[in-house]
Amino acid sequence: MLKTSVNLRVPGPTPVPEAVVEAGAQPMLNHRGPEFAAIMGEVLAGLVPFFGTAQEALLLTGSGTGAQEAAVVNMLSPGDEVLAITAGVFGERFAAIAEAFGAHVHRLYGEWGTATEPEAVAEALRDHPKTHSVILTHNETSTGVANDVAAIAAAIRGQPGIDPVILVDGVSSIGAIPFLMDAWDVDVAITGSQKAWMSPPGLAMVVVSDRGWRAHAQARMPRFYWDFTKARKNGEKRTTPFTPAVGIVRALQEALRMMLEEGPEAVFVRHARVGDRIRDGIVGLGLELFADLAHASNTVTAVRVPSDVDASSLLRDLRTRHGVVLGSGQDWLRGSIFRVGHMGWVHEADVDHVLEALRLSLEDARRGEEPAVAAL
Template identity: 50%
Template sequence: MRPSGLRHHHRLETRAVTRFEPNLRIPGPTSLPPSVREAGGRQMINHRGPEFAAMLGRIQTGMRPYFGTQSEIAVLSCAGTGGLEAAVVNVLSPGDRVLGVSIGAFGDRFAKIAEVYGAAVDRVSAEWGHAARPDEVRERLRGGDYRAVLLTHNETSTGVMNPIPDLAAAIHQESPETLILVDSVSALGAVPFEMDGWGTDVVVTGSQKAWMAAPGLAMVAASERAWAAMEIAQMPRFYLDLRRHRESARSGETPWTPAIAVIYQVDEGLRLMAAEGAENVFARHEACAAATRAGLEGLGFELFADAANRSTTVTAAWIPDGVDWKAFNGEVKRRGVVLAGGQGKLAGKVFRVGHLGSVTVDEILGAIATLETVSVTAGRPVEVGAAVAAAQRAAIEAGIARVPVAAGA
């Protein structure tokens, strides 16, 4: 008879270890660094007092380099979709002709918002998995009187990142008076952006993505051209009126009661990012993206997005034929790794791995190791250790960044 200790050891080997915290590999909300989580638990303060005013000012100042702008930044208490709605209703009027450039589910959403408010929306849609083509956008603008173009910087549903500088240049060349509105909810803070340099007019991001905070805030920056457009725009707006936010911000306030706990967190997240340094933040995201792609390919998963425009913050991969994804993903989750499924017409066809916010290469390697283990136990033809090694090599070749301040704060 086998000694009881070995039997107990065998049971430990076949049962998942209970984790206090999962390895949250979804494209938002992202995991909160300890100091950010603690910041959200602070006592409330007077949102019409000097402490709040100082904090709001730090957030606006701290975010400007990431937006790449000298413009004012409005901090709205709403989801990222609320920020997109603010972008639309503040600069457009019912009947305005708008070109919605869609490369996935969130591009479709941006266009739908404009339609709901009465804009005349034309669409140019890329095949899912591919970026928008500047020449195609230029062609669609030719001869049209478009008030605005709606662009998605990072399409979370497909793992594609649009070439915003090239698209903006094409728009300016063909239709220089047309406003450029950008959804950068899941990219800004993780990759460089030059709002002023590229000539974009409204840019939106969300607290729960690269900023390492809980959901609840949308940050919106507008160019001087966009601020001028707000004075003649006729779409209905009240809560999302950016002019009210601009006026209140001059006194260190927001026009309405803000999500103070999330503002605490964004303030702390920005402190951590400043300590790490923007270039290191960007390098860390690049290394994590490279490790994710190499690891998934090492496991035999085919990446969904076109290689030329893969996202730095989320990777989508096809679910292989013959794989019972519900059972496979359930085992991955039982072992402490949380992945995202497909969205819209990709539901049940792809899965997604988020790599943004406070993410480290070690967390990505852990997720790949778990996927590797589950692949082996599921009978997939996987060489043990190969995928993790491929991910490590890719991270090193990408210029692996040091462990971020956020991870240990």
């Protein structure tokens, strides 16, 4: 682990291994030269096993939200009907982006903390038979829920007379949770470097299916920087249409080497093991998980704040006294839950530290002790 006194366990950005930090800090090189082309080629090839696809990835300079926007504007035209599956902050953000660019969005709302039922999606499509695209979040970072994309995609494909483009936000899942893009018949999958990929923020990675490329050829939403055609043509030459975040690409190269050496299946198993450990530990502390346990995420766990504890004071005490940095709740959940990120460069010892710090901070909070004011 990087030598630091902080155990960073927000749901992204996530800790970066020392070797990855060093790779990203190498001297600058020409992003149009052969050295960068070789790095780019290695990165694009290294992403493929984690997306579960035979397609080649696109590398964009931007955030996960940028990838959401890129997915929307490259697949849709103004006025297209979209079914947006939303049960959290990031599902709603995906829907709002589509609306901002002129899509006619039908929202399928779910209760926050629960997964979307495939039959509910099928019913919504029967209600909206002209649906052009379905957008959904694989792993809802705001609630700690992992949707069953395989089952949802199968329900979508099972509707006669309709063949929508399926866009999946895998920002906090791909690279840590099994994702089989081709087998599930997903058309656009997106992720970001700062989550499961053990790298700094700044890169978005996208894969597009054959159906997706056909939709892209017909899409008329305005785009320039995010244009997938530009990204694809340049990617084939192992370059980018605009100046890339060279240092982050080099960091991702090293991170992918580490992930491939461990092996994709071993990476997934490690995340499942760590996910079980944090959930068991949270319950053992007498705390309540926010997400439906049957669909609990293996990358982020949302925990209800006890009624006799102040959330902001608890998080401050964890940070200042124990060096543990957790995420707060978002939107209407602020103050009522906290979130533990456990994706990317994470092992059992990291979450054991979180659990022990939580035990101590909760004991102090219930005794009414003031947290220390020293800052890390």
